[in-house]
């Protein structure tokens with residue numbers, strides 16, 4: 254599979270120590286502003302009884318918020334196993350262990366083994382994956398009603414920051430890279446799959462877009 258060499262590096266970068274630190278921060282402060290805005294926008298469009306898929310969900314805090322808001326259950330498909338222990342601990346603390354599932358794998362490879370879902374969340378994930386179109390087409394194949402997407406804004410300063418980050422990764426001899434995929438191309442991919450943008454807001458470094466199936 255074209256993505257196999259990347260998988261090794263995801264596990265080197267998104268490790269248990271990072272997960273534990275992020276979990277501690279979440280316990281103290283909850284969702285950050287961008288994540289909270291995306292979750293609120295999805296809730297405003299109805300998540301009652303929904304099956305949620307979070308792609309590259311890390312700790313799974315966004316899906317947890319959607320389940321707390323009325324969704325039935327959620328699946329987090331994560332390419333890195335590094336988050337799993339902290340995600341399970343958080344799910345226990347929130348009383349959601351039986352409604353949040355963590356699966357390890359590349360979502361693009363896993364998609365054909367997943368059930369259809371109602372809501373898909375991709376929060377800061379397409380920027381960690383080289384092939385945004387493949388990821389978005391795999392999302393559409395699950396026939397969701399709502400998709401929440403957060404990606405880096407296509408600005409000079411965001412691109413410069415991402416280049417610096419890639420330089421630091423290169424210096425650490427990691428193969429993993431971050432990407433600023435052209436937003437128009439990503440949104441056109443979704444439009445071709447029958448989705449339209451219903452919410453589109455900038456949050457500093459990030460852009461939140463919510464799409465609905467026609």
Ligand SMILES: C[S@@+](CC[C@H](N)C(=O)[O-])C[C@H]1O[C@@H](n2cnc3c(N)ncnc32)[C@H](O)[C@@H]1O
Pocket residue numbers: 263267308309310311312330331332333358359360361375376377378381382
């Ligand atoms: C920057 S982190 C964001 C984690 C989480 N969504 C959040 O906002 O806290 C990106 C995550 O996407 C995961 N990821 C990247 N490509 C993936 C793929 N093809 N399938 C599943 N997970 C993926 C990485 O392992 C990483 O945990």
